[in-house]
Amino acid sequence: MRRYISLIVMVIAIVLSIGTFYIKSAASAGPEFIIKKQSGDEKEAKSVIVDGTYQKGNLVEIVNISSQGSEYQSDGSIAERIDQLLQDNYGIEQLQKDYREFMRGKNGENSFYEDGDFLLYANTNHQFSSLEGLDFEFQVSILDKQSKNETSFKLQVPDSTRYSHIIVEDVQMIGNRVKVITRNGKASHPDSDMNAEELHAYSIDLANKKMTGDKTVLEVENQNKDGYTDFLKIEETQYTQSSNFVFFQKVTNTHVPMEDGSYRVDMTNKELYMFDLEKNQGKTLVLPKDLLESVHMNLLPFYDGNMLYFPVQTKDRLELASYDIAKEKVVNRVELDQKITGNSYMKIKDSKVYVLADPEKVGQEEEPASIVISNLETGEALYKGVITITDGGKKTNETDAFVTLGGLIIK
Numbered sequence: 001m002r003r004y005i006s007l008i009v010m011v012i013a014i015v016l017s018i019g020t021f022y023i024k025s026a027a028s029a030g031p032e033f034i035i036k037k038q039s040g041d042e043k044e045a046k047s048v049i050v051d052g053t054y055q056k057g058n059l060v061e062i063v064n065i066s067s068q069g070s071e072y073q074s075d076g077s078i079a080e081r082i083d084q085l086l087q088d089n090y091g092i093e094q095l096q097k098d099y100r101e102f103m104r105g106k107n108g109e110n111s112f113y114e115d116g117d118f119l120l121y122a123n124t125n126h127q128f129s130s131l132e133g134l135d136f137e138f139q140v141s142i143l144d145k146q147s148k149n150e151t152s153f154k155l156q157v158p159d160s161t162r163y164s165h166i167i168v169e170d171v172q173m174i175g176n177r178v179k180v181i182t183r184n185g186k187a188s189h190p191d192s193d194m195n196a197e198e199l200h201a202y203s204i205d206l207a208n209k210k211m212t213g214d215k216t217v218l219e220v221e222n223q224n225k226d227g228y229t230d231f232l233k234i235e236e237t238q239y240t241q242s243s244n245f246v247f248f249q250k251v252t253n254t255h256v257p258m259e260d261g262s263y264r265v266d267m268t269n270k271e272l273y274m275f276d277l278e279k280n281q282g283k284t285l286v287l288p289k290d291l292l293e294s295v296h297m298n299l300l301p302f303y304d305g306n307m308l309y310f311p312v313q314t315k316d317r318l319e320l321a322s323y324d325i326a327k328e329k330v331v332n333r334v335e336l337d338q339k340i341t342g343n344s345y346m347k348i349k350d351s352k353v354y355v356l357a358d359p360e361k362v363g364q365e366e367e368p369a370s371i372v373i374s375n376l377e378t379g380e381a382l383y384k385g386v387i388t389i390t391d392g393g394k395k396t397n398e399t400d401a402f403v404t405l406g407g408l409i410i411k
Contacts, residue, residue: 030054030061032390033070033362033403035371040383042067044373050356050387052405063403065362065387093411095119102143102150113171113178115242119143122171122180122204124157136160138211140178140204153209157202163187169199169233170246172277177212178204179277181246183231196221199231199248201275217275217282218248227254227265231273237304237348245325247303248273249295250284270295272308274325288330291321302348309376311346318344320353320379334379338372347408351376359405362387369405 031054035045045067054063054072062073095112096103099119106112106121113120121141136157143150157166163184170181180202197220203213220229234247252269270292275282294312295301301323302309308323316339322332340357347354353374362369373383387405 030056030063030070030072033063033065033387034390035065035067035385036388037067038384038386040373040381040385042383044352044383045371045385047411048354048371048373049409049411050359050371050405051407051409052359052362052403054403056402064409065405067385069390099143102141106141108168110170111168113173113242115173117145118173119145120171120173120178122178123168124166124182125154126160126166136163136166138180138202138204140206140209142206151206155204155209155211158211158214161187172243172246173206174244174278176206178206180204181217181275197231201277201280203280213280215280218250218273220250227252227268229253232300234272234300234308235302235348237302237309237350241304243303243305244276244278245303246275246277247301247308248275249300251295272301285325286328287323291323291330299344299346302346304348309348311344313340313344316340318346318355318357320376332377334377336372336374336379337381338370338374338384339367341367345405345407347410348376349410352382353379354408354410356405356408362403362405 035048035050037045048066050065052063052065054061064071092103092107092109092112095114102119102121106123108123111121111123113122119142121139123139124136125139126136137160138155138157139152140155141150141152160166164187165183165185167183168180169183170179172179172181182200182202184198184200186196186198198216199218201213201215201217202211203215204210205212218231220231229250229252231248231250234249236243250271250273251267253265254268255263256266257263272285272287272292272295273282274285290312291301291310294310299311299313301311306325308325310321310323312319312321314335318336318338318340320334320336321330323329324331336353336355338355338357340355342358342360345356345359353376355372355374357370357372358367359369361367369387371383371385371387372381374381
């Protein structure tokens with residue numbers, strides 16, 4: 001769920017920038033950043049966007065950095081730009097090009113499923129009633145690619161007025177059944193915990209257009225004075241691909257008081273939970289200790305078919321361990337050719353590993369933030385680059401400005 005971190009950073013930046021937008025004309029433009037090649041094939045970096053925020057004094061702007069340069073929010077419509085980048089990241093842009101009529105009015109990067117025969121969409125709509133609260137329903141649409149026939153229908157979400165929000169996490173098709181995985185937040189009724197969330201697996205019979213099952217997969221309580229528990233969806237290497245499984249990292253975070261009256265957050269317990277969509281059953285995976293301990297917010301695993309990919313930090317390097325779900329063991333382990341001294345972000349797409357290392361050092365002279373693109377199976381570096389300021393610009397550590405990088409977008 002690294003994509004959530006990226007989204008949160010962008011949303012915060014938008015909010016902060018509202019108050020400073022009108023003084024933009026009086027402020028100097030931000031520096032021109034670029035992903036500069038050090039070695040490898042330049043073409044590999046064309047699909048990479050690094051998102052972040054630039055701040056100088058009271059001015060806060062979203063900036064997107066690529067091998068072509070940088071774009072600031074004041075360069076155009078920020079809403080359109082963010083929407084376009086997210087569509088690229090999750091493959092929605094291609095679906096819109098290929099199936100323009102079907103895709104009209106449909107959104108939500110986790111709401112689509114595609115195979116050779118069908119394109120499927122499932123999302124939630126809601127209405128508010130002063131008596132019942134929020135009332136949710138599923139909107140389901142399926143396109144037969146061969147006949148071009150489209151079928152759409154709506155279904156009431158069971159007990160939906162119990163929830164304040166229902167967010168679609170994944171959509172899959174098993175036979176003629178649709179499986180919709182959702183994150184449901186409990187509404188603040190007297191008989192429920194307003195800070196609790198549930199993970200649900202809904203089963204929908206396509207042929208008869210009816211709901212056939214609703215299973216609570218996980219249930220957690222969120223924030224309290226001592227800490228909170230959350231579940232984070234593990235990302236797929238291809239968002240619309242077919243899979244019989246869905247994975248969630250369940251983490252318990254504890255608040256540790258500090259001497260100055262603040263507190264730090266320690267991740268005190270980690271579990272990787274697998275839900276089998278075909279069997280409608282779930283279980284906690286028993287994993288090697290180093291794999292489980294390596295998990296943190298910026299470096300969650302990815303999955304693809306029957307394989308889980310774990311980034312493992314070792315000294316100043318990052319390794320990638322491939323864990324076979326059926327065999328229940330690590331079947332491949334490679335070291336990525338990239339030095340890491342601070343934080344890092346990772347994406348896996350199209351059999352390639354994309355790593356943004358040391359994002360806090362963007363624009364610096366020594367050991368700046370870097371991008372390395374590697375082969376998923378061998379770890380061989382296909383491209384290496386650094387995020388720097390084009391010639392003539394001052395380094396950020398020479399000014400009162402700073403840049404915060406939020407993550408990677410792969411088009």
